[in-house]
Amino acid sequence: MPADPDVLVVGGGVAGLFCAYHLRRRGLGVTVVERGPIGGPQSCSAGNTGFVGTHGAAPLAQSALRVPPHPDGAAGRWLRHFRAAGDDRTAQAAFRVLVELKKRSLAVLRELAAGGLAGSVTEPGMLLLYRTAAGFDAAARTVPAAVASGVPLRRLEPGELAALEPGVDFAVHGGLVNPEGAAVHVPGFVIGLARLLAGAGVEIHPDTEVLDFAVAGDRVREVRTSRGRFRPAQTVLAAGAWTAAQARLLGVGIELQPVKGYSVTVRAPARAPRRPVLLGEDTVALLPLADRLRAAGGLQLAGFDPGVDGGEVDRLLGAVHAFLPGLGSTPTVEVWSGFRPCTPDSVPLLGRPGAYRNVTLACGYGHIGMGLAPAAGEVAARVVTGEATAAELAPFHPDRFGPDRSLGPVGPVSELAPGNRR
Numbered sequence: 001m002p003a004d005p006d007v008l009v010v011g012g013g014v015a016g017l018f019c020a021y022h023l024r025r026r027g028l029g030v031t032v033v034e035r036g037p038i039g040g041p042q043s044c045s046a047g048n049t050g051f052v053g054t055h056g057a058a059p060l061a062q063s064a065l066r067v068p069p070h071p072d073g074a075a076g077r078w079l080r081h082f083r084a085a086g087d088d089r090t091a092q093a094a095f096r097v098l099v100e101l102k103k104r105s106l107a108v109l110r111e112l113a114a115g116g117l118a119g120s121v122t123e124p125g126m127l128l129l130y131r132t133a134a135g136f137d138a139a140a141r142t143v144p145a146a147v148a149s150g151v152p153l154r155r156l157e158p159g160e161l162a163a164l165e166p167g168v169d170f171a172v173h174g175g176l177v178n179p180e181g182a183a184v185h186v187p188g189f190v191i192g193l194a195r196l197l198a199g200a201g202v203e204i205h206p207d208t209e210v211l212d213f214a215v216a217g218d219r220v221r222e223v224r225t226s227r228g229r230f231r232p233a234q235t236v237l238a239a240g241a242w243t244a245a246q247a248r249l250l251g252v253g254i255e256l257q258p259v260k261g262y263s264v265t266v267r268a269p270a271r272a273p274r275r276p277v278l279l280g281e282d283t284v285a286l287l288p289l290a291d292r293l294r295a296a297g298g299l300q301l302a303g304f305d306p307g308v309d310g311g312e313v314d315r316l317l318g319a320v321h322a323f324l325p326g327l328g329s330t331p332t333v334e335v336w337s338g339f340r341p342c343t344p345d346s347v348p349l350l351g352r353p354g355a356y357r358n359v360t361l362a363c364g365y366g367h368i369g370m371g372l373a374p375a376a377g378e379v380a381a382r383v384v385t386g387e388a389t390a391a392e393l394a395p396f397h398p399d400r401f402g403p404d405r406s407l408g409p410v411g412p413v414s415e416l417a418p419g420n421r422r
């Protein structure tokens with residue numbers, strides 16, 4: 001194994017791969033380590049609906065989240081920040097940051113598609129449908145603010161739904177359309193991106209788990225993995241929802257929680273929609289994937305519980321059939337659950353953790369990581385190279401929620417032995 005790349009990226013999901021993409025474009029030697037297969041089900045980037053483009057930038061703090069009755073210390077603290085981030089002013093500020101990142105990401109995705117990358121972005125537009133008058137009216141009220149932020153959302157004209165999706169039987173009161181709605185093929189896109197990177201000279205090591213770090217002063221000197229040691233000049237932590245555990249090994253607390261969701265993939269029924277659809281009141285996303293159809297949803301703060309909740313799966317399928325009563329049943333191909341890496345305000349953490357001078361965080365992409373990673377990866381790469389300005393990084397600052405007091409004072413650590421770590 002090459003022991004000393006310029007940059008070691010921990011995590012081979014969409015966040016890590018886009019960091020590697022932008023770092024390699026800057027001429028750096030990059031190695032990615034991923035504890036499972038690239039595009040494997042352990043990764044949140046594997047089973048989602050791949051919605052990208054300008055849709056979906058509203059922060060989660062204004063959505064319905066299922067929470068446990070007695071959230072523990074870290075989850076409880078996160079939840080307090082989450083509730084504070086639901087205030088209109090904070091949410092609007094986050095929305096503006098996220099829309100901007102999503103627009104820049106779409107430009108990167110278009111570039112990759114033009115270069116012929118497998119599974120790349122398609123832009124058939126996106127439908128947002130509502131079964132009830134109340135649901136539709138509430139959604140329609142958001143249109144002016146969305147348009148003002150550069151999201152080209154508009155009401156569907158009478159007859160437009162039937163013209164866009166001929167032969168599909170919808171039971172809806174009304175809907176909106178975002179002509180810029182776009183999607184990538186998941187997980188084909190992630191696997192294709194890893195191949196592209198390997199072809200460009202990025203070393204990618206699947207089935208390689210980071211176990212520990214050796215630290216001297218304010219620098220990580222060595223990264224210990226299940227397959228050997230690396231001595232990178234710089235390390236990027238892009239391990240999705242597990243980045244909090246990585247940061248903890250370094251004595252740094254970050255506000256990041258796993259928010260669990262589900263997807264169910266079935267063989268495509270004959271009368272399925274041809275473009276991405278959001279089933280509004282149920283916040284279920286539908287993505288056509290060639291001969292398959294995927295439905296995804298669910299927002300649950302419950303730690304890393306890998307169990308599949310049959311009730312959530314039934315709820316997903318129930319929503320699909322309520323909106324599309326003529327769909328008919330087809331065999332289920334896959335039931336998947338994944339952990340969205342969520343910050344309280346839905347804005348990623350991009351920057352240096354604690355006082356470390358050669359570590360960069362690239363995590364917290366939450367419910368829209370496929371649509372944020374292409375641009376967020378560039379911000380992270382600019383942190384690594386020292387190009388990023390303080391103003392550019394301000395919204396993404398890992399310390400913006402205040403210090404994690406459960407960790408005690410965090411600062412430069414010298415030769416931190418594993419036993420000293422909290």
Ligand SMILES: Cc1cc2nc3c(=O)[nH]c(=O)nc-3n(C[C@H](O)[C@H](O)[C@H](O)COP(=O)(O)OP(=O)(O)OC[C@H]3O[C@@H](n4cnc5c(N)ncnc54)[C@H](O)[C@@H]3O)c2cc1C
Nearest residue numbers: 011013015035043044045048051210240261368369370371
């Ligand atoms: C149901 C559902 C639907 C979604 N739909 C959409 C959507 O339509 N559009 C959208 O933009 N986003 C969507 N998302 C969100 C999106 O999936 C995530 O934001 C994104 O995948 C996060 O990417 P990531 O690379 O940060 O994390 P991950 O994809 O989880 O990647 C992190 C990787 O780090 C690895 N790792 C962890 N610890 C270690 C270690 N110690 N050593 C080595 N490797 C390690 C993990 O194995 C993992 O592969 C959805 C999420 C869910 C759950």
